[in-house]
Amino acid sequence: MQTLQLLWAGIAQGMIYALVAFGYNITFSTSKILNFSLGNVLMLGGVTGFVLYMTRGVPFAGALAGVIAVGAVGGVLVQKLAVEPSLRKKSQHAWILATLAVGIVLRNGAEVFWSTDDFKMRSPLGDAPLRVGGAGGIGIYPQEILIILVSLAIVMTVEMLKSRTLLGKAVMAVSEDKETASLMGIDQKRVILFSFSLSAAIAAVGGLLVAPITLVSATMGTVLGVKAYSASIIGGLESGYGTIAGGLIIGLSESLTARFVSTGYKDVPGFLFLIVLLLVKPSGLFGKRTIRKV
Amino acid sequence: MSDGPQNGEPRPPLARRLTPLLLLLPLLVPLLVENQYYVHGILGRILVYTLLVASLDLVVGYIGDVSIGHAGFFAIGAYTVAVLTAPPALNGDSAIAFFPQWPFLVALALGVALSAIAGFVLGFPALRSSGPYLAVITIAYGLIIFTFINEQEAWTNGTKGVTLAPLRLGGVSLGGNNYIFVVYPFLVAVLWALRNIGKSFWGRAFEAIKNSAVAAACTGISRAYYKVSAFVLSAAVAGLAGGLFSQLDSYVAPNTFSYNLSVEFLIALIFGGTRSILGNLIGVTIFVFLPDLFTAFADSRLMVYGILLLVVLFFLPDGVAGVLRSLWGRLAGTGLARERHALAAAASHVDVFASATARQGDALVLEGVTMRFGGLTAVNDLSLTIPRGSVRGLIGPNGSGKSTTVNVLTGVYQQTAGRITSFGHDVGSLTTAQRARFGLARTFQNLQLFQDLTALQNVLVGLHQSFRSNLYQVALWTPAARREEWGAKVRAYALLRFVGLESQAFEKASNLSYGQARLLEIARALAVSPGLLLLDEPAAGLTSAEIEAINAIVRRIKAAGITVLLIEHHMEMVMAISDEVTVLDFGRKIAEGSPGAVQADPAVIEAYLGKHPTAIGAGAQ
Numbered sequence: 001m002q003t004l005q006l007l008w009a010g011i012a013q014g015m016i017y018a019l020v021a022f023g024y025n026i027t028f029s030t031s032k033i034l035n036f037s038l039g040n041v042l043m044l045g046g047v048t049g050f051v052l053y054m055t056r057g058v059p060f061a062g063a064l065a066g067v068i069a070v071g072a073v074g075g076v077l078v079q080k081l082a083v084e085p086s087l088r089k090k091s092q093h094a095w096i097l098a099t100l101a102v103g104i105v106l107r108n109g110a111e112v113f114w115s116t117d118d119f120k121m122r123s124p125l126g127d128a129p130l131r132v133g134g135a136g137g138i139g140i141y142p143q144e145i146l147i148i149l150v151s152l153a154i155v156m157t158v159e160m161l162k163s164r165t166l167l168g169k170a171v172m173a174v175s176e177d178k179e180t181a182s183l184m185g186i187d188q189k190r191v192i193l194f195s196f197s198l199s200a201a202i203a204a205v206g207g208l209l210v211a212p213i214t215l216v217s218a219t220m221g222t223v224l225g226v227k228a229y230s231a232s233i234i235g236g237l238e239s240g241y242g243t244i245a246g247g248l249i250i251g252l253s254e255s256l257t258a259r260f261v262s263t264g265y266k267d268v269p270g271f272l273f274l275i276v277l278l279l280v281k282p283s284g285l286f287g288k289r290t291i292r293k294v
Numbered sequence: 295m296s297d298g299p300q301n302g303e304p305r306p307p308l309a310r311r312l313t314p315l316l317l318l319l320p321l322l323v324p325l326l327v328e329n330q331y332y333v334h335g336i337l338g339r340i341l342v343y344t345l346l347v348a349s350l351d352l353v354v355g356y357i358g359d360v361s362i363g364h365a366g367f368f369a370i371g372a373y374t375v376a377v378l379t380a381p382p383a384l385n386g387d388s389a390i391a392f393f394p395q396w397p398f399l400v401a402l403a404l405g406v407a408l409s410a411i412a413g414f415v416l417g418f419p420a421l422r423s424s425g426p427y428l429a430v431i432t433i434a435y436g437l438i439i440f441t442f443i444n445e446q447e448a449w450t451n452g453t454k455g456v457t458l459a460p461l462r463l464g465g466v467s468l469g470g471n472n473y474i475f476v477v478y479p480f481l482v483a484v485l486w487a488l489r490n491i492g493k494s495f496w497g498r499a500f501e502a503i504k505n506s507a508v509a510a511a512c513t514g515i516s517r518a519y520y521k522v523s524a525f526v527l528s529a530a531v532a533g534l535a536g537g538l539f540s541q542l543d544s545y546v547a548p549n550t551f552s553y554n555l556s557v558e559f560l561i562a563l564i565f566g567g568t569r570s571i572l573g574n575l576i577g578v579t580i581f582v583f584l585p586d587l588f589t590a591f592a593d594s595r596l597m598v599y600g601i602l603l604l605v606v607l608f609f610l611p612d613g614v615a616g617v618l619r620s621l622w623g624r625l626a627g628t629g630l631a632r633e634r635h636a637l638a639a640a641a642s643h644v645d646v647f648a649s650a651t652a653r654q655g656d657a658l659v660l661e662g663v664t665m666r667f668g669g670l671t672a673v674n675d676l677s678l679t680i681p682r683g684s685v686r687g688l689i690g691p692n693g694s695g696k697s698t699t700v701n702v703l704t705g706v707y708q709q710t711a712g713r714i715t716s717f718g719h720d721v722g723s724l725t726t727a728q729r730a731r732f733g734l735a736r737t738f739q740n741l742q743l744f745q746d747l748t749a750l751q752n753v754l755v756g757l758h759q760s761f762r763s764n765l766y767q768v769a770l771w772t773p774a775a776r777r778e779e780w781g782a783k784v785r786a787y788a789l790l791r792f793v794g795l796e797s798q799a800f801e802k803a804s805n806l807s808y809g810q811a812r813l814l815e816i817a818r819a820l821a822v823s824p825g826l827l828l829l830d831e832p833a834a835g836l837t838s839a840e841i842e843a844i845n846a847i848v849r850r851i852k853a854a855g856i857t858v859l860l861i862e863h864h865m866e867m868v869m870a871i872s873d874e875v876t877v878l879d880f881g882r883k884i885a886e887g888s889p890g891a892v893q894a895d896p897a898v899i900e901a902y903l904g905k906h907p908t909a910i911g912a913g914a915q
């Protein structure tokens with residue numbers, strides 16, 4: 001029963017990783033760029049949600065709208081202030097450093113202008129676990145159900161919109177070939193900007209979702225961001241649904257290691273799996289292999 | 295000292311040769327200043343961290359991979375020294391069961407060795423992945439090491455850390471301010487060796503791999519060997535930095551070695567400027583010093599760093615050191631004029647083809663070579679023989695398989711079927727780099743120059759296999775290594791003169807015009823001392839005067855006994871300089887023979903112009 005309980009918690013945690021991993025995935029698919037500040041955008045979402053919902057007493061729907069707005073604007077700012085200028089540099093990986101720097105600024109900014117403490121956030125659905133399977137059964141937090149449902153809904157909706165709508169097709173065209181997409185009249189800059197905004201908004205919602213089952217703090221996004229990044233690489237950066245597989249692999253390996261080995265080592269198997277996987281399949285489980293042309 | 299005048303290498307001016315004496319100055323600091331906080335706390339930290347940033351520079355600056363896991367190597371060095379030297383008396387209630395109490399230097403050497411092994415292990419994923427994929431591997435790697443030092447309490451005492459006894463030599467304490475005397479010699483020796491490696495053929499190989507892995511392979515540079523070596527070297531230096539760090543405060547605890555440390559030092563590196571010792575030093579100094587300069591920033595120091603990094607990324611692409619370098623170059627001159635003069639004088643006696651080795655057999659024999667990509671057959675059952683010393687043209691309409699043929703010949707693609715023999719040796723299963731070492735050189739249709747390097751350095755990369763010095767000779771910059779470097783420079787200059795680019799010798803490849811870049815590709819390929827030279831559309835995009843110049847160069851290459859395979863669209867050029875021409879269409883050979891015969895061949899005319907009465911009529915003229 002305890003194992004089942006941990007499996008459930010691992011799935012909930014894994015879906016948060018998957019959701020943020022999906023955020024990485026969205027910008028990569030349009031611009032081949034990962035926004036490494038996404039973990040701290042998640043933190044920004046969590047903190048904004050906390051301040052609005054707990055400190056200011058704004059209704060949850062209002063807090064959610066605020067979080068989405070903060071994420072969406074944040075994504076635009078990251079793209080305009082950090083990513084776009086670094087693409088003008090000849091150094092190939094300037095964007096990695098630029099987005100990492102943005103993440104550091106966000107985290108330290110939250111510490112300076114908000115707080116360095118950890119806070120408990122109430123779930124809008126209540127903090128009493130539902131008992132499943134009678135007295136010896138497992139406890140399921142309503143928030144965990146919310147995490148799983150919302151994450152799945154977001155990933156599936158965006159993936160569906162990508163293949164069904166004109167904007168989605170524009171996104172796919174830009175991801176295939178920027179030049180040709182431009183020639184077809186697609187404003188690739190706006191598509192890329194939109195993808196950063198959407199991706200950051202999703203991460204911010206992730207922060208609001210995860211806050212009630214962890215704690216809200218300025219550092220809540222650092223490790224989570226790294227793990228979500230691992231999840232997106234494991235799934236394959238080109239594959240939207242692959243992020244769910246990646247997230248679940250990391251989430252479940254964590255809870256199972258904590259159960260059967262030790263809590264201290266819970267991150268190790270997931271990372272080892274990542275390293276070995278990339279040795280065997282350099283573009284992840286569902287990624288595409290490209291033939292280089294000379 | 296004595297080698298300078300003999301072979302024409304210019305001696306640096308006296309002032310330049312005396313500057314190393316300035317290196318002794320920092321040793322005065324602990325003698326003159328008593329303040330523990332500034333000397334031991336600040337200066338000591340700067341020295342140790344500079345080593346760490348210099349190690350990161352090898353991977354980030356030279357190889358061009360982003361590592362966010364160097365804290366792991368730093369931790370391996372620090373914990374090896376701490377655990378092996380710590381006395382039980384200072385770790386009374388710790389979880390550590392056994393205290394070996396080794397001497398400091400022995401433990402330090404082992405720390406460096408263990409860290410180097412860890413770097414070797416990380417080198418392999420680095421061969422398969424790059425960019426964001428490799429970055430996540432380095433993060434995972436660093437975090438796994440971090441977890442182990444946190445959790446293996448029986449070895450590391452977990453989060454409570456390990457306390458060391460300050461170093462003593464005889465009766466003298468080497469702790470406190472005196473620790474500078476221990477760290478500084480290591481720093482100077484390692485940075486000097488890294489600088490020597492950086493400006494040698496090793497450093498050029500690293501940068502060649504960074505700029506164009508495929509072109510590096512085509513000059514005989516093994517990507518695996520140099521990339522793994524860079525990771526091993528980098529990890530060893532990071533391990534050394536860690537070992538020295540453990541004695542800085544005589545205490546180590548896991549929290550120092552977190553993911554944040556890796557990120558912060560990456561920022562310090564970029565801030566100061568990559569591939570520059572001065573840059574490493576500046577980046578670290580600002581990093582360590584800033585909180586002291588602006589105490590109000592103590593809490594928001596990371597925010598300041600982050601913003602500073604963004605500013606540097608956008609306005610100073612080569613970091614603070616880059617700005618200083620260009621200022622210094624403007625004030626003091628670069629000394630390039632002297633070097634150019636000496637090179638020109640020495641190169642005037644050099645015959646660029648003197649070292650060509652005599653080879654036996656046909657230059658190239660293909661038997662039934664086939665290349666398929668999925669369902670597409672790009673080259674189909676191709677057989678041809680190119681006699682030694684001839685110029686063979688390879689033509690065909692777009693998509694006929696010419697470029698694929700070149701890529702199969704150089705091992706960029708592995709052929710699906712067939713045999714490739716060159717000068718009597720089966721080369722069909724060799725790697726690209728092995729084929730280049732065997733004597734197969736090429737140019738690239740879509741230019742693959744090493745953009746960050748000068749024209750001269752590009753040719754020097756081509757000469758890579760001619761270097762015989764080992765890593766130790768290079769690191770110590772022995773007279774033999776210096777002589778060899780100068781000799782190669784002279785030869786590279788002579789090759790530039792051969793193609794008419796000597797006045798652009800010190801110009802970055804990225805600044806060359808299109809025609810100059812094509813010539814530089816030829817010079818670099820010739821530097822490999824090839825038996826067979828593959829020219830992949832050398833005339834593409836050139837003016838007729840430039841094409842004339844290339845024709846003349848190809849004729850001289852042929853006269854030197856080098857076989858040439860010329861892939862070209864420009865018919866006039868192919869017909870003018872080829873002894874024989876092979877025509878491909880849809881991956882098959884449709885004609886072969888003298889230029890005149892091929893031009894009249896109806897199959898060739900059909901392939902180019904289609905089946906039409908007027909087209910056939912054109913062939914009858």
